[in-house]
Every structure is written in C-alpha cells, then in structure tokens.
Amino acid sequence: MKKTMLATLTIVTALAMAGCGTANTANTSPQTDEGTSKIKVYTTLYPLEYAAKRIAGEYADVANIVPAGVEPHDFEPTAKDMVALSSADLFIYNGSGFEAWVDNAVKGMDKNKTTVVNTTEGLSLLEAAGGHDHDHGHEGEAAEAGHDDHKEGSGAQGHEEHKEGSEAQGHEEHKQDAAAATGSTEEHAHEHEHDHGGTDPHVWLDPHVWLDPTMLKAQAEKIKSALVEKDKAHAEAYEKNYQQLAADLDQLDKDFADMVSKSSKKEFMVAHSAFAYLAKRYGLEQVAISGIDPADEPSPSEMKELVEHVKEHNISYVLFETLASPKVAEVIAKEAGVQTGTLNPLEGLTEEEAKAGKDYLSIMKDNLEMLRAALK
Known part of the structure; x- marks a missing residue:
C-alpha cells in the first residue's frame, strides 16, 4: 500500500x-x-x-x-x-x-x-490491529466508536485492553495501550467499529471484511x-x-458457525492480522505474528514471546498464507514443536489456484477445514 x-x-x-x-x-x-x-x-x-x-x-x-x-x-x-x-x-x-x-x-x-x-462505505469496520508491535496480534473483540461506548467482543474472558489508534496518511501511527486484568495476564485488543467506510483519514481501518x-x-x-x-x-x-x-x-x-460451536478451542495463530472479521463473527480470537501488512516481521524478542505463547496456550498449528513468505511462521512452529498449515486471506488467487478453478467459496471451505483442525 x-x-x-x-x-x-x-x-x-x-x-x-x-x-x-x-x-x-x-x-x-x-x-x-x-x-x-x-x-x-x-x-x-x-x-x-x-x-x-x-x-x-x-x-x-x-x-x-x-x-x-x-x-x-x-x-x-x-x-x-x-x-x-x-x-x-x-x-x-x-x-x-x-x-x-x-x-x-x-x-x-x-x-x-x-x-x-x-x-x-457505510459498513461497520474494525480498527486495524498493530500485530506484534502493539498487542501481540490478539483480535476478535470490538468496541463501538463515535461515542466512547465500549463493549466486550468475541473471545473476551472478563478482561479488556483499550486501545486508541490513528494514522495520518501513512506518515505516523500513535497507539496507546492500557490493559486491565481481572485474574488473568493475557491481553486482548479492542477494535473500533466505524460506519463511515474508511473516510476518516486519522483512523487506520482493517480492510479484510470479505473473510x-x-x-x-x-x-x-x-x-x-x-x-x-x-x-x-x-x-x-x-x-x-x-x-x-x-x-x-x-x-x-x-457452516462456519456450526464448526466453531463444536470446537474445543477458540484461539488460532496466523501469519498476519487478516482474520479479525472472521474471528469476531464466530467468537474466535486470532493471534497474529505481524500486523495488517504481511511484510512486517517481529523482533527476536517478540519471536520468543510468540513461541512461548504457542506452548502456553496449547496452539497446535501456526497458519500462514499463499501470497506472502511463510518463513517466520515456519520458524515459530519449528521452535514450538507444532505443525504449520495454510489459512488463505483471499486477497488474491495464486496462479496455481486460478488454473485449478479455485474460487472464493471453495477456498473458504478449505479455510473452514483448516480451522477445524487448528481448533481441536
């Protein structure tokens, strides 16, 4: 971008x-x-x-x-x-x-x-999470914007992290994070819903609505x-x-709602923070290695934190995507001793997918099956 x-x-x-x-x-x-x-x-x-x-x-x-x-x-x-x-x-x-x-x-x-x-335009959009730089990629919760009203979203476990974010036309991003824990040390990030379709230049919005x-x-x-x-x-x-x-x-x-209702876990780890809308819809929580831009990479200390998070939360898969490098996800999975898999953000088709006749529905069904395995 x-x-x-x-x-x-x-x-x-x-x-x-x-x-x-x-x-x-x-x-x-x-x-x-x-x-x-x-x-x-x-x-x-x-x-x-x-x-x-x-x-x-x-x-x-x-x-x-x-x-x-x-x-x-x-x-x-x-x-x-x-x-x-x-x-x-x-x-x-x-x-x-x-x-x-x-x-x-x-x-x-x-x-x-x-x-x-x-x-x-006119849809309720989530504020983009900063990935590992700000909140270790936790998503799946939302807060109403425009009036200071906050609500607890999907995946919340009785504790909140309030976050204010802004980006002025790609120049600077300022975020203030404050976490309040009630019996738990895990942090969750609140996204903000907006109904202006991204017209506010001071708010960086998550674009991945199609998921x-x-x-x-x-x-x-x-x-x-x-x-x-x-x-x-x-x-x-x-x-x-x-x-x-x-x-x-x-x-x-x-189909997604039925699958999630039968899953024992609600948390999954992905290469970049593309699945907030899917997580919010079905009461899941994504842990993202990088933020909205898949080119971002975590620092060595953040990599260590992510590996520890995988072990502590019994995450069985680290999921990467088709159009970005899987290198970081593979390193984390190897260090944590877990499997890797593909969760497709559907930002575009690969040439192989196009030749094979894959489309939105078939790839989303593949995503559903991958999540079914990851949430066991």
Whole structure:
C-alpha cells in the first residue's frame, strides 16, 4: 500500500491520455446474446471480482486489475492499467484505505461514464490491529466508536485492553495501550467499529471484511445495485444471480458457525492480522505474528514471546498464507514443536489456484477445514 510521487504522476498522465483509449475500445466491446454491448467492470480485489462475476453473469465483462499471484498490499497500477480503467462502466473497490492508489485514480475518471463503487462505505469496520508491535496480534473483540461506548467482543474472558489508534496518511501511527486484568495476564485488543467506510483519514481501518461471509454479502449487494443502476435492462437477472450468491454465503456462514460451536478451542495463530472479521463473527480470537501488512516481521524478542505463547496456550498449528513468505511462521512452529498449515486471506488467487478453478467459496471451505483442525 505504497504511495509514491512516481505512481501519482503515472496515474495522472495515463488518465490524461485515456480519452483516445476509451474511444478505441468503445466499438470493440464484446456482445451479449441479445446483440448489445456488455458493460465493462473492473475490480481491485479478488473477492470483489468473484462477487461481480457471479452477479453480472453473461451481461458484463469483469476483470480484476491486480493480476493473479500479486500481493495487493504492494500493487501499483501501470499506465496501461489506468488506460484500461478509464474505459470502465463500473469501477469497484474495497475501500477502508486498502488500495492506496485508488484516490488518485478516481479523481481522473469521467464520472459521466464510470460509476465508482466503494463496497465498504457505510459498513461497520474494525480498527486495524498493530500485530506484534502493539498487542501481540490478539483480535476478535470490538468496541463501538463515535461515542466512547465500549463493549466486550468475541473471545473476551472478563478482561479488556483499550486501545486508541490513528494514522495520518501513512506518515505516523500513535497507539496507546492500557490493559486491565481481572485474574488473568493475557491481553486482548479492542477494535473500533466505524460506519463511515474508511473516510476518516486519522483512523487506520482493517480492510479484510470479505473473510466474514455476511460482510461480503453486504458488499455484493452494493455491486448488484450498481449493476442494476448501470444496466436496468438486465435488472431481473442481476437480482436473481445476487440471490443465488447470497444463499451460498448464508450457507457458508452457517457452516462456519456450526464448526466453531463444536470446537474445543477458540484461539488460532496466523501469519498476519487478516482474520479479525472472521474471528469476531464466530467468537474466535486470532493471534497474529505481524500486523495488517504481511511484510512486517517481529523482533527476536517478540519471536520468543510468540513461541512461548504457542506452548502456553496449547496452539497446535501456526497458519500462514499463499501470497506472502511463510518463513517466520515456519520458524515459530519449528521452535514450538507444532505443525504449520495454510489459512488463505483471499486477497488474491495464486496462479496455481486460478488454473485449478479455485474460487472464493471453495477456498473458504478449505479455510473452514483448516480451522477445524487448528481448533481441536
């Protein structure tokens, strides 16, 4: 999620040149069976691409701007990418500060042609945890923001840690942590819920909403509404397709809830702090090796603390992901004498997953089975 002067200049230049590119592509849009041009949809994240394709069906061409196998935290669009985006009828992004380059891209778009959809706008978002730097990665609890009201969230055991956080446009992050223990030394972090979709520049929000199936369902409904508004002729098909997707997500939600209800443990360790929404939804607690950015690494002393935590809490798996290095997770697992496994944050597909026909539902079901083993 890097912002550079070069990237900004690239975006501005590309959008300035995009007029001719748009004109050239307008007459070559694929046709539907009814002979009308398909609408063009670009997304910034694989789960949004998945939802858009499920809902749009045959009536739109949907593409994710981030290629398979690329870590989206590090993605910066090329000039060619920006020219392609300028031809979009719908531009769908996650919001919550996840795509740092989007703000500049949106400024240069023709609003009369391209409808821009921030899929987390209006949703209750969690404040991002600082990983090992601040709270040893404990998540799964939430506090209401906006009024000083605090509530005890999932995984709380009669004690709280209150945390205030802010980040000003990637420059500084100040966090104050205070822990109050009632018969236990374990610390838990409170996230803060926000309903402004990430518009407050002083709050660093957790973007991984799609790992809670009910949150992806809410994002999908925004996508459906945008498709209907853009292409009213196929509104009935979009609504039908959305309802089918919503039913699949409801079943996935039920499957996770059933699995967790039969599990003896409620705590799991992951490579980076991506699973707060999933943990909150199902009453679990994630222990994260690094914070929101998977490139962060713990210090030697923090590594030692994490190894001790695994042993003391009888954690049987250290879980890493597909698009980031598993090195640190493997070291902790080896030192603690436990197994490793994969828990996929679904920020993007690997090339192998794409070729194998994997999708959001199948990978989330794999995640469910991995958690089933880890929570035994």
